[in-house]
Structures are given as C-alpha cells and as structure tokens.
Amino acid sequence: xxxxxxxxxxxxxxxxxxxxxxxxxxxxxxxxxxxxxxxxxxxxxxxxxxxxxxxxxxxxxxxxxxxxxxxxxxxxxxxxxxxxxxxxxxxxxxxxxxxxxxxxxxxxxxxxxxxxxxxxxxxxxxxxxxxxxxxxxxxxxxxxxxxxxxxxxxxxxxxxxxxxxxxxxxxxxxxxxxxxxxxxxxxxxxxxxxxxxxxxxxxxxxxxxxxxxxxxxxxxxxxxxxxxxxxxxxxxxxxxxxx
Numbered sequence: 001x002x003x004x005x006x007x008x009x010x011x012x013x014x015x016x017x018x019x020x021x022x023x024x025x026x027x028x029x030x031x032x033x034x035x036x037x038x039x040x041x042x043x044x045x046x047x048x049x050x051x052x053x054x055x056x057x058x059x060x061x062x063x064x065x066x067x068x069x070x071x072x073x074x075x076x077x078x079x080x081x082x083x084x085x086x087x088x089x090x091x092x093x094x095x096x097x098x099x100x101x102x103x104x105x106x107x108x109x110x111x112x113x114x115x116x117x118x119x120x121x122x123x124x125x126x127x128x129x130x131x132x133x134x135x136x137x138x139x140x141x142x143x144x145x146x147x148x149x150x151x152x153x154x155x156x157x158x159x160x161x162x163x164x165x166x167x168x169x170x171x172x173x174x175x176x177x178x179x180x181x182x183x184x185x186x187x188x189x190x191x192x193x194x195x196x197x198x199x200x201x202x203x204x205x206x207x208x209x210x211x212x213x214x215x216x217x218x219x220x221x222x223x224x225x226x227x228x229x230x231x232x233x234x235x236x237x238x239x240x241x242x243x
Contacts, residue, residue, distance in 0.1 A: 001242050002034055003033075003034060003037065003235075003239055004035070004037065005036075006037060006039060008043075008152065008153055009024050010090075010149075025051050025052075028057065033057075034057075035058070035059050035241075036057060036059070037059050037060075037061050038058055038061075039061065039063045039153050039176070039179070040175065040176035040179050042175035043060075043153050059238045060179075061235055061238065062226060062230070063156045063226065064228045064229070064230050065161065065227075065231075070134055070135075070138060081141035081205060082108055083107045083142045084107075084110070084140035084142070084143050084144070084167075085107065085109050085110070085145065085146065086110035086111060086143075086158055087110075087154070087155060087157070089155075090147055090148050090155070091114075091145075091146060091147065092148040093111065093114045095194070096109070096144060096146040097116050099194035099198060100121065100122060100198075103198060107122045108122075108123050108125065109122065110133060110136065112126045112127065137162065138165055140162075141167070142170060142201060143158065143170070144169075145169065145170070145171040146192070149174075150173065154174075155171060155177065156180055159171065160180070160222065160226050163186065163187070163219070164226075166215035166216070166219045167215070168187065168211055168218070169187040170189075170201070171188070171189055172189075172190060172192045177189055180226070186214065188200060
C-alpha cells in the first residue's frame with residue numbers, strides 16, 4: 001500500500017502549467033497510489049473533481065504540530081502590540097499592506113517572497129527564521145494571515161503556531177481555513193475587506209476581555225485537536241482502512 005502525505009497542487013501558467021497538470025493527473029490517477037492525505041476537507045473535493053478520480057482517493061486529516069519550545073531568552077514584550085504576518089505560500093500581502101499602511105498600527109511581515117517596500121509603520125523581514133521567528137511571533141499581539149487563492153491549502157502551520165502561543169489570529173476567508181478556525185471562538189475569519197480587517201483589529205485592541213477569551217480558547221483547542229498525537233491517530237486510522 002502507498003499513502004502520500006501531504007498533497008498540495010498549485011496550478012502554473014503557460015505551457016509549463018499544462019505539462020505540470022498532466023504530470024500531476026498521471027500521478028493522482030496512478031493505480032500504485034492508494035490514498036492522498038490533504039489538510040482540508042474542501043481540498044479533497046476539489047482535487048477529486050479536478051483530476052477526475054473517486055472521492056475515496058483523498059482523505060482529510062487536520063495538521064498537527066509539536067509543542068513550541070521557546071528559547072530561554074525569548075520573553076514577551078508587554079508594551080508592544082505588534083501585528084505580525086508571515087509565510088510564503090498563497091499569501092496576499094498587497095491586501096494587508098494597503099489596509100495597514102495609513103493607520104497607526106505597526107505591522108511586521110516575515111517572508112522571503114514579499115517584495116513590498118517598508119514604510120513608516122510596516123517592516124518587511126526577508127531573512128528571519130528559527131528562534132528569531134519564534135521570538136517575533138511570541139512578541140506579537142495579533143497574527144493576520146491574508147490568503148490569495150481560496151482553494152489552495154495554506155496558512156495552517158502559522159495558524160497552529162499562533163494558536164499554541166495564544167496569539168489571536170485573523171485569517172481571510174478560504175475553503176480550507178474553517179477546518180482550523182471557528183470564527184469568533186478560536187480566531188476570526190473575515191472577507192478580504194480592508195475596512196472589516198481594521199474594524200476587527202481596533203476591536204481586539206480595545207476589548208481586552210474578548211482578546212483574552214479568544215487567546216485562552218486557542219490554547220485549549222490546540223491541545224485537543226492539533227497536537228502531533230492527534231495527527232498520528234488520524235493518519236494511523238486512514239492507513240488502517242486500506243490494510
């Protein structure tokens with residue numbers, strides 16, 4: 001038996017894109033692969049239709065990550081309320097940049113794919129990784145994940161890292177995010193609307209009780225649903241189905 005984890009297909013343009021699609025279709029339709037594991041339910045439906053294969057070929061599992069071990073020198077900076085955005089896959093940093101640039105909020109973007117220029121209240125970091133990234137995440141107040149393509153699985157790793165640390169997370173709507181965030185319970189899912197984003201950020205900055213409630217929920221839900229133990233159990237159950 002052969003199970004492939006993790007499966008993500010992102011279309012490419014031009015002749016390269018056509019060849020890439022044909023190759024991926026050949027792989028997906030192969031009789032030698034029993035199951036592909038995706039980290040969102042909607043992706044399973046999307047790929048089944050796209051590659052014209054049975055729904056049974058794709059299985060859903062939530063992503064699980066290990067507990068973050070913060071270096072001893074990493075301590076929260078209580079006086080700063082920085083907005084943080086990070087990641088390189090399927091991000092719409094132009095939307096976030098335009099929403100924040102004329103406000104009084106401070107935004108840090110960590111991505112070696114972001115080519116935008118810094119301005120008075122927005123800094124772009126192209127070479128932050130590892131412990132330095134964890135330090136910035138731990139020192140942030142709100143994490144915003146602006147997604148570009150609604151069908152492509154993206155952002156889950158950052159969502160779970162922020163969730164584990166209790167950093168209230170705002171994500172733009174996609175078909176894959178609702179498997180991880182329940183709007184208003186352990187984070188927020190919004191339309192890609194600048195005014196809606198700013199209004200929510202302002203509310204979280206002013207309403208400390210709401211912020212603390214969401215932060216607490218995030219930590220508790222992470223332990224119940226998104227640990228590596230939960231991931232292992234889900235994958236194990238999928239593999240057992242084909243034995």
